Amino acid sequence: MPIYHKLGQLPHTRHTVFEKPGGGLYYEQLFGTIGFEGTSSLMYHLRRPTMVKEVLGETDLTPKIAVEKNIKARLIKGFQVAPQDDYLGARTPVLVNGDVHISLAAPRHSLTEYFYKNADADELLFIHRGPGTLRTQLGNIRFEPGDYLLIPRGIIYQIAFDSEDNRLLITESFHPIYTPKRYRNHFGQLLEHAPYSERDYKLPTELETHDELGDFIIKIKKQGVLHELLYPSHPFDVVGWDGYNYPYGINIRDFQPITGKVHQPPPVHQQFETKAFVVCSFVPRLFDYHPQAIPAPYHHSNIDSDELIYYVDGDFMSRNNIAPGHLTLHPGGIPHGPAPGAYERSIGKTGTDEWAVMIDTFRPLMLTEAAMALDDGAYYKSWLEPLI
Secondary structure (H helix, E strand, O other), X not given: OOOOEEEEOOOOOOOOOOEOOOOOEOEEEEEEOOOOOOOEEEEEEOOOOOOOOEEEEEEEOOOOEEEOOOOOOEEEEHHHOOOEOOHHHHOEEEEEOOOEEEEEEOEOOOEEEEEEEEOXXXXXXXXXXXXXXXXXXXXXXXXOOOEEEEEOOOOEEEEEEOOOXXXXXXXXXXXXXXXXXXXXXXXXXXXXXXXXXXXXXXXXXOOOXXXXXXXXXXXXXXXXXXXXXXXXXXXOOEEEEEEOOOOEEEEHHHOOOOOXXXXXXXXXXXXXXXXXXXXXXXXXXXXXXXXXXOOOOOOEEOOOOEEEEEEEEXXXXXOOOOOOOEEEXXXXXOEEOOOOOHHHHOOOOOEEOEEEEEEEEOOOOEEEHHHHHHEOOOHHHOOOOOOO
């Protein structure tokens, strides 16, 4: 997490006695990454966080691969993913590799009957439809459509939706997700040229501290298996914490686009990065101001990456016949570019009204059986036109 934050009660000095008002001690826990060298937070519990009553069972969540080695451009109709009641059951992996799993989800109901922890991956939830509240042991975050919610691995959470009409794009990263290095100075502060600032972050508030005993199920994803563990006390028993490792949100509408005299390449749209992929936000912006500029992107070769674009809203100027919830995959190895006619009709336009999330992976993506059921089967031919 890029900035220091704290909530609740804390002792003056870390790793020292912290007494409860009625006697006894609060239990300190380091929530850290990369051993003891990465970002971390210190949290203080009412009870030991290590108590496990029972391991109840497990479910293998390994995605079922349909196409391991792909060269076709694909169009996946994401809104055809059927709504499901359960939050975890609704998560439908569509594109995966050893670095990242990308899923679509339409959960109808809030996650309230159990708690969830992803011990494998950082989760980046993009909220396409449906406001609500992310509840975690480090505090709550209200969210709305357009929000990215970054949930570091190991966070215990529930999610409460305000309605049953919810659509999510979920990215599970097996590498830490950061703000781009070029946006930060050596102190870690976002620079003036960055397309967003710390002021835009949605930080955890309203720390819930539950002093409750009973049977509490935490479903923990580890090595692709969902384990059910039974705990004797409520997981949200933190009285205070501070540090850098915690969930936060930021809305795509707060991304400030960088424009230029001629068409700017995709790195100017970058929102997040890992060592294995980047995430970019396409938002409404003014077009290039060179008198002969071609605003549509030039054709480019995907030599080193697969490109995935998830369409959120508006009129995406470089494509034809695209609707909200569509997801396109342009695989590495072959060039791609604007749809026929888009290149020419962009000339003279002054701006675009588009919202989209792009994920570029540095290793090829595999398609799951669920992805193939949503694939239109013809997108790879969409650049064909009569030859003169």
